[in-house]
Amino acid sequence: MAPAQEQGKFKIALVQMPIGSDKEQNLNTAARKVAEAKKNGAYLVLLPECFNSPYETGSFDKYAEEIPNGPSSVAMSKIAKDNGVYLVGGSIPEKSAGKLYNSCPVWDPNGKLIALHRKVHLFNMDIPGKCTFFESEAFTPGEGVTIFDVGLFKVGVAICYDLRFPEWAALYRDQGVSLMIYPGAFDTYTGPMHWDLLLRSRALDNQMYVAGVCGARDTNASYVSWGHSLLVDPWGRIVVEADEKETILYHTIDMKVCDEIRKQIPVNKQRRPDLYSSKKI
Numbered sequence: 001m002a003p004a005q006e007q008g009k010f011k012i013a014l015v016q017m018p019i020g021s022d023k024e025q026n027l028n029t030a031a032r033k034v035a036e037a038k039k040n041g042a043y044l045v046l047l048p049e050c051f052n053s054p055y056e057t058g059s060f061d062k063y064a065e066e067i068p069n070g071p072s073s074v075a076m077s078k079i080a081k082d083n084g085v086y087l088v089g090g091s092i093p094e095k096s097a098g099k100l101y102n103s104c105p106v107w108d109p110n111g112k113l114i115a116l117h118r119k120v121h122l123f124n125m126d127i128p129g130k131c132t133f134f135e136s137e138a139f140t141p142g143e144g145v146t147i148f149d150v151g152l153f154k155v156g157v158a159i160c161y162d163l164r165f166p167e168w169a170a171l172y173r174d175q176g177v178s179l180m181i182y183p184g185a186f187d188t189y190t191g192p193m194h195w196d197l198l199l200r201s202r203a204l205d206n207q208m209y210v211a212g213v214c215g216a217r218d219t220n221a222s223y224v225s226w227g228h229s230l231l232v233d234p235w236g237r238i239v240v241e242a243d244e245k246e247t248i249l250y251h252t253i254d255m256k257v258c259d260e261i262r263k264q265i266p267v268n269k270q271r272r273p274d275l276y277s278s279k280k281i
């Protein structure tokens with residue numbers, strides 16, 4: 001009998017870890033959490049956005065490293081291999097050819113780099129007195145979708161603000177993705193209003209599992225994260241959700257759940273792209 005993951009069923013772990021200014025400590029925390037997730041049966045482990053660095057534009061250059069040769073990549077590759085898991089390395093500030101990117105590397109159970117997503121839609125937002133952040137002061141945007149295979153699942157990766165763009169998630173669905181992963185760091189203003197709504201919307205629009213993975217809240221940080229990592233199933237139901245504290249969430253995802261809704265409510269085959277143009281109105 002083939003292992004469960006080859007039949008389209010395996011356990012994923014969403015690591016909501018504390019993130020501080022000590023890079024080595026952040027990497028050690030990640031190593032400890034992934035080992036714990038493995039012990040609890042996880043086959044695919046997800047880390048949060050910017051898990052090796054404070055989330056602040058003034059720090060990205062200082063923490064940036066090359067992928068896959070920098071120390072954080074070497075550490076992640078070893079963590080994946082030591083535990084025999086797929087590891088989605090949240091994101092780290094990446095330095096490449098004189099530019100910085102907000103990048104998520106993905107490692108297979110042999111510690112090999114199999115995918116790299118560079119955040120495509122940069123988080124530039126100005127809500128006076130509530131939330132102002134200009135990621136483009138530091139980062140250059142990426143240009144493409146990022147997809148890898150785990151068993152029968154095609155898995156997509158995008159990062160945080162990428163979540164606000166339904167057209168972007170639809171491109172992944174059109175490539176056959178059934179699990180979409182968004183490492184994130186929503187703040188405490190937009191988080192309570194939009195985080196679960198956006199994750200649920202992308203899941204239901206595209207009839208796929210959607211995971212959002214954040215760091216634990218640190219009220220002393222310059223940017224205070226909302227936390228609330230969660231996993232939504234292809235029916236739009238939240239199946240596991242954290243509060244703001246450090247934790248690991250687990251769920252066994254099953255391809256049958258995707259197949260079921262796609263067959264029973266076949267919106268993807270019922271689309272009318274012939275009418276979806278403003279020229280037709």
Ligand SMILES: O=C(O)CCC(=O)C(=O)O
Nearest residue numbers: 123160161185186187190
């Ligand atoms: O869209 C938002 O409200 C927050 C986005 C964000 O925190 C990010 O892209 O890192």
